[in-house]
Amino acid sequence: MATGRTHRPATRSRGIPEATVARLPLYLRALTALSERSVPTVSSEELASAAGVNSAKLRKDFSYLGSYGTRGVGYDVEYLVYQISRELGLTQDWPVVIVGIGNLGAALANYGGFASRGFRVAALIDADPAMSGKPVAGIAVQHADELEKIISDNGVSIGVIATPAGSAQQVCERLVAAGVTSILNFAPTVLTVPDGVDVRKVDLSIELQILAFHEQRKAGEEAPPEEETAPPVAPPAATVKKRTDPGSDGDVPAVMPA
């Protein structure tokens, strides 16, 4: 999961587990594809396969929404699309602002899949005066001074942060003060927000590091004893550390205990 909620004691919202909520968009995507091919019904097995999950999990997920589906037949595609859309709140329009129209922000603004699901880019905001008025993806960039007014005028409750990390917390606070209660953060920083505000983050660097970990592990399994480069840092602090795990002793650790 490139994803991750921040804070909030994992309250099961309205009885629907968080893990299930996170999968509903996957089901919806698969169902939309079926719908476009005019497939009338689909079994849990087929749909699960299309969404890349276990069929038992899918059935359990749907059971939290209600008892849609017909035994011996499956699920009515159109009906299920509607039910999930409604559950996710996609039957209404969500105006979204993007703050920080640099490389990433511009790419996001140009992203078609944005509008495809009820999300409407209400404004693009940047602090650079040179950007003001410049059209990106057909929308004129507005200056950060206007942020509060834009949020308020458009009733925006979802904000996307694509500024440098150093500005992210400050932008976040302004967004929240102006009324935004959900934030999608692309900047590599931990955002601190008041209760009642949801933050989700997307961090490319973290994803790559997780992949690197597994990659190293795969490589280490087939070629166990390899020499490590010189130890770039000194041992702990004052006294020399005595390691608890046997085998490697303190300073220059072997690549992996395998």
Add this chain to the structure above:
Amino acid sequence: MATGRTHRPATRSRGIPEATVARLPLYLRALTALSERSVPTVSSEELASAAGVNSAKLRKDFSYLGSYGTRGVGYDVEYLVYQISRELGLTQDWPVVIVGIGNLGAALANYGGFASRGFRVAALIDADPAMSGKPVAGIAVQHADELEKIISDNGVSIGVIATPAGSAQQVCERLVAAGVTSILNFAPTVLTVPDGVDVRKVDLSIELQILAFHEQRKAGEEAPPEEETAPPVAPPAATVKKRTDPGSDGDVPAVMPA
């Protein structure tokens, strides 16, 4: 989480829980910031706060790595940076290819945080002949025909997919066949890969939908009885559905049982 592994029975790699691995980059980022400020040691409480997690969780996470840290004092920042880097496999260089140099791919190529942690963009690959040779972020884009040769020549094991959804599976298969064993997928599709290949996905649309869900829930709590727009789809399939949950009956569902 914008993130999510695909397949693989959640094998605890080398005893380090997957959830812990996903947090190590967070700790590393916080530690790097401390290191730049020349802070010598840090307590679990401080570091946890900087990383946005619980201090008990942090200590347990570190306990999987070994017994670094000094009771009564805390952790040596430099030493811990090295240990986590080593654990994540960041002491070595990871050549990465990006496939699909459109809006997003170009933004990724321009992303500085890429190289900052041992990840080196080995090549940019696109199928559009018009892109070939064009420099993006100082690197000439290469044609997709060269994909296999590039992977092989550079020993690339990590690939980033930023093509349209329709091409993603095909690109994925070529990457895997050429020797890539870790994939970061930005296309909104479920990728099917053989065992031994790790896939992580980043999906903006899914993140927004999850936020919308919670946003709707927040809004629904303060204004319970609101009228829904007309039911856009017909009831289930053949016979009229009898809903199991009481209150709303079948067809036009009330907004929320609250």
Add this chain to the structure above:
DNA sequence: CCATCTTTGTGCACGCGTTCACAAAGGCAT
């Protein structure tokens, strides 16, 4: 109307992850 066959919905058990709470460890002052 009845039998059969398919597929849902879910009770249950298990394992992972989180959190609490505390004993052990070590620095530091006296």
Add this chain to the structure above:
DNA sequence: ATGCCTTTGTGAACGCGTGCACAAAGATGG
């Protein structure tokens, strides 16, 4: 050297998520 004070490392309890396996539901054919 001794005692105090801080902070780690972890045992244990708990809760959530996952997957199995099956009974119930309903469609379909005769």
